[in-house]
Amino acid sequence: MQEERRLAVLRAIVEDYVATEEPVGSKALVERHGLGVSPATVRNDMAALEDEGYIAQPHTSAGRVPTDKGYRLFVDRLTTVKPMSAAERRAVSTFLDGAVDLDDVVQRSVRVLSQLTRQVAVVQYPTLSRSTVRHVELVALAPRRLLAVLILSTGRVEQRLVELGADLSDEALADLRTRVNSVASGEIISAAVTALRELAAEPPTADLAAYVGPVVEALAEAMSDHRLDERIAVGGAANLARYGDSFDSAVRPLLEALEEHVVLLKLLGEATAGGMVTVRIGAEGPYEQLSSTSVVATGYGPTDDALATLGVVGPTRMDYPGTMTAVRAVARYVSRILDED
């Protein structure tokens, strides 16, 4: 069946090109891979593949190079999952296990991911929207000023200063504290916000009417602070130095993107749950200038639904199978760690 062999040829081309970074010709192909046909046959297949847009030649009479479409087919149908070596696996787990807090987990993830893939790694901090409120604390700093401390299930702590319109008694504070916690603790952020707003709309006692407003507003603001959703860690930018050719055209926009966290987030895309790894190849992404870079990403988080996204960014010419398993593995480990505490 020649259709089958054509795909084998495409796979071989992709693998060789990724390994050598040079256009691959028919002869070298039959030598390096054990497909039992002659170069001429392969040439016919290549011509067909080129007609269908899976490969292209940079110049007449040069070898073939996969197109975005070719990579896409490769990723979708030709990838054989290659497991990580035991050593790699061990390195990941021991390195990540040493983390002391959320920041550290993210930091270490970025590092290990970039080293594993030799690519630029990007890890989004766990999103607030999916996490739950563990506890709310209200602390009187002065008669008319208090500190609202918000502790989330992800381990993140946010605090806000609140100025009050009237002096606050200890009893009222204690009352407010219990009421706030009873409606918010254990709730998903979004649910907590609405519950708090309801509380503010109908103050249970006249005593509280003067305080509940500003306190709830401060908490709601802290919970939905969008700047937090945008927090991102980047690592392994030095790997960009391996781009070698096509410098100003490829690396510069990428470096710019890495500093624009909003852009980066859009690049990573929506978090995908359940161990699914998303691959965006070249021009499939949202940014024209990054048409020669691919993104391999996946969601991660305690349960099955993703809390945030993590992945790597690299040239379209990258080792997709290896990168995908690395991304998947790191996501799994991070999820497990976040689950523990």
Next chain:
Amino acid sequence: MQEERRLAVLRAIVEDYVATEEPVGSKALVERHGLGVSPATVRNDMAALEDEGYIAQPHTSAGRVPTDKGYRLFVDRLTTVKPMSAAERRAVSTFLDGAVDLDDVVQRSVRVLSQLTRQVAVVQYPTLSRSTVRHVELVALAPRRLLAVLILSTGRVEQRLVELGADLSDEALADLRTRVNSVASGEIISAAVTALRELAAEPPTADLAAYVGPVVEALAEAMSDHRLDERIAVGGAANLARYGDSFDSAVRPLLEALEEHVVLLKLLGEATAGGMVTVRIGAEGPYEQLSSTSVVATGYGPTDDALATLGVVGPTRMDYPGTMTAVRAVARYVSRILDED
């Protein structure tokens, strides 16, 4: 006086080389700058400058290029302070004035500095060691667990969970809170740590003996957490794309350094107080691999003694006067902003 003219020649060489990125020859030199002598004279001066090691020729019969030593002399003696344009000044102040909190101030500083200098900007977060304790708050979360919140004069807030060996009464907590604040509030970090340790060593009441230890330890640990001293923001890495030539040799190690915050800190060097800008040229720095990059940095902070360091990193071939004024200006603005609140 020929000595004087020699220096003028050196200055002209540096300026031209920085502007054109090409070795500068005697003829072009007399044309572009109005030194009223002939090329031959300049050639003699150049020969002398070369003997003294201030300039060098990349190849025989090419123009001259400044050496590190030449840049050093230029920076030390030949720099004329060039003030920023009114527009630039306005841009800096309006951009920085929009900052909402400490993080934002640092973030914006990095951005404005990198845009101003078209170089990689580095800003160290205000060091804890110089800041003072504004307030300590202790919050009971459970009978045997409390949250210690540390508020610093820089606006930074740190919190630690503390597990206690025995149940804590409200009265003891209030007592502990006042005692801790009375010895720590307003003190420099280092003084606060020692004062707290003394408190822990000799508990004033038997009641407190069981709690004061862990609480003080948590606070002291938060105060002297060295990871905080290492926090750094980097921006403008995309400017590295302008390096063009000498890529793997120069950009790669720099990208690596930018991720190693410890390295970066060492690179920035000690904070210098009082508006003094430090310039480290090429091999003067502590890292061999960064021998073709220079660092322009200065301390910044509310008063005259520096709280932290900020600066830019770029190729030895950079516009030193412009960069120095930009760094100085940003440091001044940031200092002022930190002073306000």
Next chain:
DNA sequence: ATTGGCACTCGGATCACCGGAGTGCCAAGC
């Protein structure tokens, strides 16, 4: 459908060549 053969293409390396910018030095001039 596959394969060997063959003519053809074209990119990239090599080499010779040349021009021009720049230098060093020397002798003449102020």
Next chain:
DNA sequence: GCTTGGCACTCCGGTGATCCGAGTGCCAAT
């Protein structure tokens, strides 16, 4: 004693010309 014009020399960098080889497409044979 500087400065300057002149001059021979060097050598980098660009421009062609040439050549080699990898690779292709096509065709006829199997």
